[in-house]
Amino acid sequence: MVATILVGMLCAHLLCFTVMFLLFSKRLPGKKMGMDLFALGNFLLGLAYVLQLAEGQPAWSAVSVLNHTLTLAAPVAYWLGAMRFFGQAVPVWRPMLAFSLAYATAQALVQWGLGPVARYAMLSGMSALLFLVMTLTVVFGVRTFAKDLHREMVFFALMIGGICVLNAIKFVKIITGGLDALQMDSSFQLAFYIYMSSLGTVLPPSIIWLVLRRLTDDLRNMAARDPMTQLLNRRGLSDALALHFNARHASPAYLLLLDIDHFKRINDTYGHQAGDAVLCHVAEVLRTTVRRGDLAGRIGGEEFVAICLDTDAAGILRLAQRLRAAIEAQAIDIADCDHALRLTATIGVSHHFTSAQSLEDAMQQADAALYRGKAGGRNRIESAQPARPDPAQPADQAVAQALQTAD
Structure with a gap:
């Protein structure tokens, strides 16, 4: 019951911040700074948790396949949004669709070849891998393209690294304990959902803070430069x-x-x-x-x-x-x-x-x-x-x- 309440609160946080990110992106028509993709990532993850509540217990169904696909598509959207935030013109819809179709196909192959335990383990393992890549990207950014956001990037690396570690632990538990490790009221799942609820509360405002800081820095830079030549005034x-x-x-x-x-x-x-x-x-x-x-x-x-x-x-x-x-x-x-x-x-x-x-x-x-x-x-x-x-x-x-x- 406690885990169900935590997941419900997490869904509410994610979907509310989805609307907030969309409102921000509407106010940034020329340079959305990845806010539309952060909104997409929140929406995908929130919808995945809604499907998890609707599914109840682990099962092989279209709802379960969609749930797993959305769960992994969300960090991909976050990663693409971060690239947009730092000025990289990366494509969105083709990579997202290709990734989703590839993972849905992989689920079917693993389910029929290795069984449900392997499919749920694959979800945790892939989640750990994606968040590891995100963590390493953030760490790399601290030394290169995000030197001006050193403290903020260290904070994000720690938070994302925590998700990576929890998913890696879940992967091991599923491999060794089967689907019983996914019982929502187990001590590990409670700790997992508490951590995710905390992130759902802390990370979206932190992203908004980054956007506001970048906008402020841009205004300060405009005030310090000659508009024609872009040299310093x-x-x-x-x-x-x-x-x-x-x-x-x-x-x-x-x-x-x-x-x-x-x-x-x-x-x-x-x-x-x-x-x-x-x-x-x-x-x-x-x-x-x-x-x-x-x-x-x-x-x-x-x-x-x-x-x-x-x-x-x-x-x-x-x-x-x-x-x-x-x-x-x-x-x-x-x-x-x-x-x-x-x-x-x-x-x-x-x-x-x-x-x-x-x-x-x-x-x-x-x-x-x-x-x-x-x-x-x-x-x-x-x-x-x-x-x-x-x-x-x-x-x-x-x-x-x-x-x-x-x-």
């Missing part, structure tokens, strides 16, 4: 620098300020669409030229920024030269133009700085250097001038300041 650069300098033993940073030469003439001659294409082209050159870990941004108009970490004065000049040469070497095709357009850029380089609060000073230094580069003929690199000593300072202090700020 001024706010994004400042936030990324704060993270860098808050780390222990953070190295100084250097700033490059890049301006496309004669950009207004390009806009006036070829139109704003051509100008937008030029901006996107330069953004891509910048993105592919800077080193991994450096920051690339657009701060407005035709001005771009690269903030280089873990380098020195010589390294920043080498990077600036590679960037200037790459822009000059790569022509861009413009619509309604019979020839490829060649670009040049002028780059100003700041002194090194050691805090996020110094970003504005570094930009002013690079901007002054950029202005000198424009005045000197464009398509060139200029470094910030050394700071002049304050005459009012003691001589030793002035020399120390000059040495500190000199490249």
Whole structure:
């Protein structure tokens, strides 16, 4: 009786969260983030438990075959939903139908060849195997595609691993004790249903929390990026620098300020669409030229920024030269133009700085250097001038300041 109540409560939880997941997916028309598949998994598992209650005792029937098939199709739906959540465009209906038909056929073959005990053992064994694969996928995700969700993924791995262990134990009990191991009021089955009821209560809200966190992260990312080029904007650069300098033993940073030469003439001659294409082209050159870990941004108009970490004065000049040469070497095709357009850029380089609060000073230094580069003929690199000593300072202090700020 207790087990029946637990299974009934589990069915109610699963079907209620099915509706909730569907409502969430309706509010996410462009990017459902797997919510529709999580709803499908909940529905399949809830329906399987309803059929189990209707079936009563283990038996060979169409209801039993459907029950087993839905029980195994549910984790497949969850796994596909998780892949969708992490941005993988995986097919759904063909794999689900193929898996369901294959398992229904396997049930018939095992029932006729080995008997009912083997069929019920196969269900527990396959469940343990599927949840083991899911657990390993989550563990792999902690180290690769889900590093930003480390704690959440560890929690899911523990919960899913628990299901795997319980199904493995059930498999052994069926093999050794036959169908008597499936009596609903046995101590093991009670423990199994208590654990599943707990998961049915805890996991769906946890999935919703993950979706809300991902949506919040997406909004924060949109606020930190330039909508045209997807490079960091001024706010994004400042936030990324704060993270860098808050780390222990953070190295100084250097700033490059890049301006496309004669950009207004390009806009006036070829139109704003051509100008937008030029901006996107330069953004891509910048993105592919800077080193991994450096920051690339657009701060407005035709001005771009690269903030280089873990380098020195010589390294920043080498990077600036590679960037200037790459822009000059790569022509861009413009619509309604019979020839490829060649670009040049002028780059100003700041002194090194050691805090996020110094970003504005570094930009002013690079901007002054950029202005000198424009005045000197464009398509060139200029470094910030050394700071002049304050005459009012003691001589030793002035020399120390000059040495500190000199490249």
